[in-house]
Amino acid sequence: MTTPDTRTRIVAAIAKIAEVEPSRVTGAQRLREDLGMDSLGSLELLSLISEELKIDLEMEDAMDIVTVDDACAFIEKVRAEGERLVPQV
């Protein structure tokens, strides 16, 4: 489950790259078919998200993301794995 803040930021990034209003982005939309994102758009999106959320994404793994919900789930999973790797002091 993506936190509301993270989801808002991911949707904002998708809207920016796809050049649509954030309010028009829905979870079931497909990045390529529905939002017109090509491979470069996907790379721009993932680069933007990884920089804004300060997470390290394996771009090749992320290229198979299909929908907006998939993107949120993928990024949440990467964040969770990252947090597990942070040493607890």
Added chain:
Amino acid sequence: MRRVLVIGASGFIGLNVVDALLAKGFTVRATRRGTTVTAFLRKRDVELVEASLEEPATLRAAMEACDGVILAGAHYPRYSIDRAGSIERGVLGVKNACAAARDARVRRFVFTSSVGVLDAAPAGRSADERDVAREIPTDSVYRAVKWAMEHEVERAALEGLPAVSLLPGGCIGPWDLRVGTGAILVGTVRGLIPWWTDGTVNMVDVGDVAAAHVAALEARPGTRYCIPGHDVRVGALLDRIVRRFGGVMPPLRLTHQEARRRADQEELEAAPRGARVPVPRELVDLVAAGQPVSAALAQRELGIPLTPLDVALERAHAWFVRFRYLPRPDTKEGITHDHA
């Protein structure tokens, strides 16, 4: 020479130059702009700085304490529509970079130019560094912009900038994020190229071009080097791609004149939407002006390799598959909205 600034480091040639520099043990500083895809640069051991060719102060700050500067990200006109505006923007950026490099007293300034600045060679020999056009090309926006920027670097060199220009052919290989010359490969395999025109093109592995940039940091100032790679006819190249990777031969073959008209029309229609066209006008111009070009000077003085064309195509294909510009051979992924 230890620290090198790469301007345009997030682009196709730039990323390959960064890798070549890091492999040789250089400390690399890389420029970025607000909209840059930085993810790949951030995975490399480079210092990222904000800088723009339109902002001289940012360039001066970026070049501080650098021994060398590589300008691999000069203006590239997306459409061949606004000749005067494209030339003005290109020249201004190069002028700013040259001025900042002079102020920073860098030991070498390497400029990524193009074989597009060459005029037709005299009969009986391949074109080479002697054949840079004396006047700005009048029949091609792309070639005019490239020539004007090259001319600006030449002017700065006469005023003391230790500059070296590299004139690569069409580069193919990994990290072609915006699908430049690689569009021939991606478009053919995906069946997205509706027409073509024949002529000679120069195709070079981007790794060879990156190696030339590193070597140029120690080359004689005031020198230019052609890095053409392989001379190949467009028809033969398309046929090679189809045989090796699949796809279809573009169905319609046009004369150069027809191709120019068609490309102009398609760019005018695409520009308001910011869309790409299947065959950009600059490619038609390069094919129309295409000729065999000699790499003898670069091979002799820079010692650069010449990667076989099939290997270069394989490397490019593997990268496009890796990042899903092309479907993986073992899947039945369909054609999506990508346009080469």
